[in-house]
Structure formats: structure tokens, C-alpha cells
Amino acid sequence: MSQTTRRDMLKFLGGAALASTGLLGKSAFAADKAKIVIIGGGIGGITTAKYLRMINKDVKITVVEPNSEYIFCPGSNEVLLGDPIADFIRTYDHPRKRYNFDMVADKVASIDYAKKSIKTAGGTTLPYDSLVISPGPTFVFDDIEGYSQGLAETKILHAWKAGKQTTMLRDQIRAMPQGGTMVIATPSMPFRCPPAPYERASFLAGWMEKHNPKAKIIILDKNPGFIFQIQYTKYWKDNFGFGTDKARIERISSQEGGAVAKVDAKNMTVTNAHGDTIKADVINIIPTNQPNELTVKSGLKKVDFGIEVNHHDMSIDGHPDVYLIGDSADFLVKTGYLAANQAKVVAQAIDDRLHGKSPGQPIYTNNCVAKASKDNFGMSITDTFRERDGKLLLAQTVQDPFPEEIDNPFLHHIRAAVSDNWQRSFRRAVFD
Numbered sequence: 424m425s426q427t428t429r430r431d432m433l434k435f436l437g438g439a440a441l442a443s444t445g446l447l448g449k450s451a452f453a454a455d456k457a458k459i460v461i462i463g464g465g466i467g468g469i470t471t472a473k474y475l476r477m478i479n480k481d482v483k484i485t486v487v488e489p490n491s492e493y494i495f496c497p498g499s500n501e502v503l504l505g506d507p508i509a510d511f512i513r514t515y516d517h518p519r520k521r522y523n524f525d526m527v528a529d530k531v532a533s534i535d536y537a538k539k540s541i542k543t544a545g546g547t548t549l550p551y552d553s554l555v556i557s558p559g560p561t562f563v564f565d566d567i568e569g570y571s572q573g574l575a576e577t578k579i580l581h582a583w584k585a586g587k588q589t590t591m592l593r594d595q596i597r598a599m600p601q602g603g604t605m606v607i608a609t610p611s612m613p614f615r616c617p618p619a620p621y622e623r624a625s626f627l628a629g630w631m632e633k634h635n636p637k638a639k640i641i642i643l644d645k646n647p648g649f650i651f652q653i654q655y656t657k658y659w660k661d662n663f664g665f666g667t668d669k670a671r672i673e674r675i676s677s678q679e680g681g682a683v684a685k686v687d688a689k690n691m692t693v694t695n696a697h698g699d700t701i702k703a704d705v706i707n708i709i710p711t712n713q714p715n716e717l718t719v720k721s722g723l724k725k726v727d728f729g730i731e732v733n734h735h736d737m738s739i740d741g742h743p744d745v746y747l748i749g750d751s752a753d754f755l756v757k758t759g760y761l762a763a764n765q766a767k768v769v770a771q772a773i774d775d776r777l778h779g780k781s782p783g784q785p786i787y788t789n790n791c792v793a794k795a796s797k798d799n800f801g802m803s804i805t806d807t808f809r810e811r812d813g814k815l816l817l818a819q820t821v822q823d824p825f826p827e828e829i830d831n832p833f834l835h836h837i838r839a840a841v842s843d844n845w846q847r848s849f850r851r852a853v854f855d
């Protein structure tokens with residue numbers, strides 16, 4: 424690799440990614456014509472295509488994705504406050520040309536691991552030498568009585584895949600009567616972006632302060648606790664009377680009956696696990712997240728936190744040329760940042776295998792940013808995972824600000840600005 428190319432690559436890669444991929448040790452481009460098929464043109468899929476092309480100019484890369492554009496979920500809670508959704512939309516033209524990959528505009532219907540090929544709903548068969556699966560989660564609708572996919576697309580929205588539902592939910596909130604009630608119901612962990620339901624509630628309570636001051640948000644939580652609970656609780660106490668009769672945000676935890684058992688869309692009520700019924704003007708149920716139906720249907724093994732993967736390189740046991748990353752993979756944490764990090768590990772593993780090398784020891788990093796208010800209260804958490812003897816270990820977790828710095832408004836202000844920059848630069852890191 425020439426010095427210029429090496430410098431160019433260094434500009435693209437963060438320190439954690441370098442450590443995880445071992446790119447610094449690489450000395451020559453490959454001359455393979457191997458066929459790499461990637462299922463899903465989301466964060467995991469496009470990051471894999473981009474980084475694989477950066478280290479290997481010869482492989483043939485094909486991304487299969489049914490949609491003509493991708494809408495980023497990270498940051499999309501701000502669309503509920505009025506940010507334009509256009510800021511979150513990316514088309515595939517730019518990365519496709521810049522990183523020289525093909526796209527098939529279709530949904531993968533089946534995978535034949537024995538024949539090493541995939542088949543799309545439209546009937547196209549694509550053979551592969553290596554397959555990367557990153558289709559995001561499948562949402563479950565039949566674990567709540569009265570709930571359905573149809574309702575989730577029309578009235579009881581989830582907005583857990585950014586797009587039309589996000590703007591529809593924004594409009595529902597704006598149309599709420601003065602003094603109305605909104606319910607936000609969470610699924611049990613793991614689900615994509617663990618702080619996002621609480622961030623959503625916090626943002627909207629701030630918005631209501633101005634536009635609908637007597638309105639109220641009730642979080643029906645299927646979990647006993649949640650990430651950044653100390654920080655959110657402080658912000659809600661300081662700003663929304665949390666824990667008092669006049670609270671703008673109320674949270675009912677799983678121990679208190681937070682799980683939703685039933686929804687009645689006609690009468691706009693939800694009934695919780697204890698049989699208590701709440702009437703609301705807007706009901707936002709975030710459905711249970713499961714590994715993507717394609718992965719399960721194709722016979723891959725479901726374990727506690729997703730589809731079982733070999734954490735050494737995100738490959739599937741018994742199928743060394745098949746890799747699975749992103750929200751469907753067996754990781755307790757499910758974020759775009761982690762999906763992108765896994766993608767870089769896989770890009771390097773594919774290139775290593777093509778050169779007869781064994782992939783190096785990976786480091787997976789998750790950096791999760793969240794805010795309690797749009798402008799002045801942000802926080803972040805960084806987790807580092809390492810694989811040892813086939814087991815995934817959480818090597819380090821760092822929160823910023825530290826919980827003991829919770830009373831320092833300056834740090835929260837800085838973190839809110841860092842969070843905004845994170846969102847902008849992350850979208851660029853994946854698609855530009």
C-alpha cells in the first residue's frame with residue numbers, strides 16, 4: 424500500500440476500528456474476484472461494503488436492499504420536535520459509485536447455505552463466496568392483545584424504524600388536545616438503541632412545556648430499570664416534577680405492571696399487566712425486537728440476545744463464509760455504532776480469509792449518545808467488548824459525565840453538543 428493510501432485510510436478510521444481490524448499491519452491490496460453479497464443496505468450493510476472496498480479493490484460487492492433510500496434512526500427523535508426528516512435520508516448513489524459496489528433492489532427471500540446462494544422475492548439468484556447478513560430486527564406484534572402490524576402503521580405507531588411513521592407520530596402529538604395524555608410503551612430488552620424511548624419521552628415533555636403545558640406522558644416500561652436512569656431521573660425531577668402528583672412524565676416499571684397486555688385502538692386505551700387501563704390520546708408502542716425473520720427462517724440459531732455468532736469474527740458456526748452483524752446478532756447492546764464496528768471487523772476478516780490469513784483479535788466498541796433535552800443535557804456511554812476463548816467479555820464501560828458529576832450543568836451542555844456532532848458525523852461515516 425502506498426503511503427498516500429495508508430494516510431487516506433487513517434483519515435477514515437477511528438482508533439478503535441484500527442485496533443479491531445488490524446488494518447495497520449496490512450501491506451498489499453488483494454487481487455481476488457471473490458463475490459461478496461451483503462443483505463441489507465442499512466448501517467451494518469453499507470459500512471461493510473465501504474470498508475471492504477477500502478481494503479480490497481478487486482472483490483465484487485453486491486448489496487441487496489429493497490428500498491431506494493435509507494433513513495437513519497439515530498437522531499430521529501428530534502424529527503418529533505420539528506427537525507426535517509430530509510436531514511436523515513441518504514440515497515445509495517454516492518456510496519455505490521465511490522466504493523464501487525452493485526445494488527439489487529429487492530428483498531432477500533431465502534438463503535441456501537449449502538449451495539452458497541441467496542434468492543430474492545423477485546426471483547433473482549445470487550451466488551456468493553462470502554455472505555454478510557445485516558437486515559436489522561423484525562418487530563413482533565402478536566404478543567399484545569389487540570395490536571397488529573396494520574395498527575402499527577396507521578394509528579398505534581411505533582416510529583422504531585425512522586420514516587413515514589416518525590412524521591405521522593409527530594403530527595399525532597401536535598394534534599393532541601390540551602391537557603391530553605401520551606403513552607410510550609417499551610418492549611423488554613434487548614431492543615435497538617436502549618436510551619431512545621426515554622430520550623423520546625424527555626424531548627416530548629420539553630416540547631409540551633411550551634405547546635401543551637398540561638399534557639402528560641406515561642412510560643409503560645417492560646423493564647425494571649434503564650440506561651442513564653440516574654441522569655434522566657434527575658432531569659425529570661428538576662424540570663418535569665417527576666415523582667409528584669403534577670409530573671409531566673410518569674414511569675411505570677415492569678415491577679409496577681409496566682408491560683402492556685392489551686390495546687384497544689377504538690377506545691384508545693392500553694391495559695397493563697396488572698389489569699389497570701389507561702386512556703390516552705396518543706399511544707406509541709415500541710414492539711418487541713427479534714432477530715430478523717430471514718435469519719430464523721434460514722435455520723440460524725437463536726440464543727439469548729440474537730442469532731448465535733462466533734464473536735471472533737461475527738461468522739456463523741458451521742458456515743465460515745457467512746457473517747451476521749447488527750441488530751440481529753447476539754449482542755446485548757444493539758446500536759448503529761456497534762453495527763458499524765462489527766462491519767469493520769467483518770470487512771477485515773473477509774479480506775484476511777481471501778489471503779489465507781487468520782483474522783486478528785477483534786475489539787468491539789459501542790459509543791452511545793443520548794440527550795434529555797435538545798440543547799442542554801447530553802450524556803454518553805462507551806462499552807468495549809473483547810472476545811476471549813469464544814466468549815464475549817465486556818472489558819470496559821465509561822459513562823460521560825460520570826454519575827457523580829450529575830450536578831455539573833456545564834458538562835451536560837458540552838455533551839449535548841457532542842451528541843449533535845456525533846449524529847452528523849456518524850451519518851457521514853456510513854454513507855460518505
Ligand SMILES: Cc1cc2nc3c(=O)[nH]c(=O)nc-3n(C[C@H](O)[C@H](O)[C@H](O)COP(=O)(O)OP(=O)(O)OC[C@H]3O[C@@H](n4cnc5c(N)ncnc54)[C@H](O)[C@@H]3O)c2cc1C
Nearest residue numbers: 463465466467496497530531558559616749750758759760
Ligand atoms: C429512535 C431510534 C434512535 C436510534 N438512535 C441511535 C443512536 O443515537 N446511535 C446508534 O448507534 N444507534 C441508534 N439507533 C439504533 C440503530 O438505528 C440500529 O442499531 C442500526 O440501524 C442497526 O443496523 P443494522 O444494519 O442491523 O439495521 P438497519 O440499519 O435497520 O438496516 C437493515 C436494512 O436491511 C434491509 N432489509 C431488511 N430485511 C431485508 C431482506 N430480507 N433483504 C434485503 N434487505 C433487507 C432493511 O430495509 C434495512 O435497510 C436508534 C434506533 C432508533 C429506533
